[in-house]
Amino acid sequence: MERMAAQKPLELILARNLLTSISTPAFLVDQDAALVFYNEAAGALLGRSFEDVGRMSPEDWTSTYGPFKANGQPVELDELPTTRAVRDGRPAHAVFTIRSANGGKQEIESSAFPIVASEEGSSGAMIFFWPHDRSGRASP
Template identity: 60%
Template sequence: MTQKPLELILARNLMSALSTPAFLVDEGGVLVFYNESAGLLLGKRFEELGTVGPQEWGSMFGPFDDSGAQLVYDELPLVKAVRNGRPAHAEFTIRSTDGSLHEVEAAAFPILTAHGSQGAIALFWPTGGGQNGAGPG
């Protein structure tokens, strides 16, 4: 196992203490952690899921736009943040494992260090309340 960069370790430690749903990807876009609040939103704890590859996590829980179409992976805030080294923001709908839908705002920012980008963090704010249903897609 390769040691994680300190900045990711500290980010995970901080996220573990937050009640705001938060997601962490490494410099390759691999989802390496999300906190308990994010687990409640998604309906699955990170410990149950484990690390997930870049394309895979982008489609596991939607996300969908207003019309119900799945968002393009490249347009997700977390992906933009880690690729471009700039913050990104979006509103979309995600589907948790029980099929309920959640409208959220997501803000992502890159983790930039003296040694370059180490990954990115995304914070989610539920905005429209939950809704049950099979959901689009």
């Protein structure tokens, strides 16, 4: 027998398995908006693998990676697409700047999708990232 943290709901387990299998950078947050996983592609973007950092509270991951507004100010937790997806159970999209582990900054677009499996509401969200396309075209 192994010690374990609280069992994750099945929908988060399946979401993590999906994110593990794709090359689009992506985060997975739980119902408290805590970062519970990000995939290898996100790790490459951020400069650190998830295995190196582990679970992070919303305050921890926003202070580590951002995001920041165009004027350089941190985006408030309440304004994050992640927060809106988890809180409101609605998808959200935003453009902002993130900071990688080596201090480099990158402008990205992010889309957050709530994960809803019961009437009790969202049990988390998946957040996908793309480099921001200034041409206005849809990013690949």
